[in-house]
Structure formats: C-alpha cells, structure tokens
Amino acid sequence: MARRSSRPRPAREPSEVVGPPNELGGLLADLRVAKGLSLRQVEEATDKAVSNAYLSQLEKGKIQKPSPHVLHSLAAVYVVPYEALMEKAGYLLPSEGNAGGRRRRLAAFAIDDLTAEEEEELLKYLAFLRSGKPSS
C-alpha cells in the first residue's frame, strides 16, 4: 500500500503550527490517573463524547492529531484549560492565543462593537470594493 504513482515532489514538510509528537498521550494518561478515573469513567464523564477505546489509543500515542472537540471534552473532565491540551497537541503556539501586538491603528473606528452580522456585511462589502483589484 501507500503506493505513490509518482511524486517527484521534494516532499515538502507542511511546516506545521508546532508540535511535540507523543507527549500528549502520556499527559492525558497522567491526568486521568491523577483523577483516579478509569477509561470508562472518563467516557461516561464526557457524556459518551470520547469512547474508552479511543481514549486508550490516545494515551498510547496511536493518534497523532485528535480533534479539538475531543480535547475540549477531556479538558472539561480533567480540569486543565482547553488551551493547554490544544498546545500539547500542536494546534497552538505556546503564546498564540493573545498576540495582540499587531493590527492597531486602522481598527480605530467602531470595529470593537461589531456584531457578527455586521462583520460579515462589512466583509462582503469590502469584497465587492476590491473585486477587481489585486492589492499592490
């Protein structure tokens, strides 16, 4: 299997967000044992969102990129913050959640008060404005 027809491509690394590969599994296992919970108890605590079998694979490092939905459920059971698990899974850089060092001045008008609907309307209008102009 895994027979490539032909890939002359230099096998580009997708340059991922970041990621320690296997440490997540051990962390999840430690968290569970620290809470004194069994695999099935965790499954029950997540309201069947994470099966005990899948959690086992997760802890043994057989899953490389668990869905954020799973991480969120587990973060709720073990009390750790969701961000921490996301970071361990390689979905977030160590301090990516609150950069804020960029984008300043132009946002000076009322965008802080935008509702989601207004945001989308503005975006569509901007798309219309620029529909013929490649920037720069």
Add this chain to the structure above:
Amino acid sequence: MARRSSRPRPAREPSEVVGPPNELGGLLADLRVAKGLSLRQVEEATDKAVSNAYLSQLEKGKIQKPSPHVLHSLAAVYVVPYEALMEKAGYLLPSEGNAGGRRRRLAAFAIDDLTAEEEEELLKYLAFLRSGKPSS
C-alpha cells in the same frame, strides 16, 4: 468612545461545544474575495499547505471539521487572527481563547491592509448599516 451595549446576543444551546454549522465556508470565501485572490493564489500563498480543490470544498461547506492546521495557514494568508477562524469552525467558544480576560473583539479581518479610501468607504457603509437596522 460610546459603548454600544445593545448587541443582540444570539442564544446558544449549552449542549455542544458550539454550533455555527456552515458559516465558516461563506466567511472564508468572503475573506478570499476581499483580498482579491483566486483559489490557486491562496494555495500558493500557503506554500501548498491548502490545495485549491480543498479550499473550494471548504468554501462550499462540504467540509465539516477542517483541521486547525488548515485554519492556521488560511489565517496567515487572510490577515484575520487564528482565533477567529477557530471560533467560526466551532473549536472555540466566543470567549474561550483568552483566560486572562483580555477582550480582543477581533473582527479585524482585512483591516490591516485597508487603504484610507477603503476605510472611509467601510465606515460609511457601517453607518448605513446601523442607521437602517433595528436590533433584530
């Protein structure tokens, strides 16, 4: 700076992590058009991290759970912060990303690249939007 407290807050079901189903596709399409980029130009801009074919399916709502890795790449191309796409994809609750209480009401989509004229046009349009619409 007057504070608009009359934001129509959409009720949310406390069942799932979050539940905007298909809104992500339209948002991504709007962002791309607003930048004046084609599907293949975005693929190129992400350094082949997101194929044009997949981006098409993404914009048409055929993909339900895109990987955060994809969202990260797209957030880099369109200037929108990573958090925003994660939230639209249903991976984050509207105020989950920042535990420090720092409220970064983003909605700063392509604002970094706005020209002065575009900013003025947007401001006018926003004024128009808000003058004609009662709060739902």
Add this chain to the structure above:
DNA sequence: CTGCGTTGCTAAGAATAGCACGCAAAAAAA
C-alpha cells in the same frame, strides 16, 4: 473452584479530512 464484574487494550471497520488530477466555463490574448 466457578461465575460476575471491571480493568486496559486491540482488531476491524465506518466515516471523513485532504490532495492530485482533470474538466467546463469564463476571461484574456491572439
């Protein structure tokens, strides 16, 4: 000892993310 329940774990499969390839239509060039 023989059930009976719980533990972690695995095998096999269903479901889906994501990509390479290619096509029809629109746009641009000739």
Add this chain to the structure above:
DNA sequence: TTTTTTTGCGTGCTATTCTTAGCAACGCAG
C-alpha cells in the same frame, strides 16, 4: 472569431480519525 490561460469545482483516492465489538487479565463473592 479562435486559441490560450485562468477560474472554480467535481472525481477518485489515500491517510487518519473515531467507533463498535471483543479479548485477556485481574479481583471478589459464593
């Protein structure tokens, strides 16, 4: 016009996530 390029989008296909059953080992009554 015709030809070429670019556009978005559909079609297989692979890799991976996640699920449903089930297994072997353990402890504890009876």
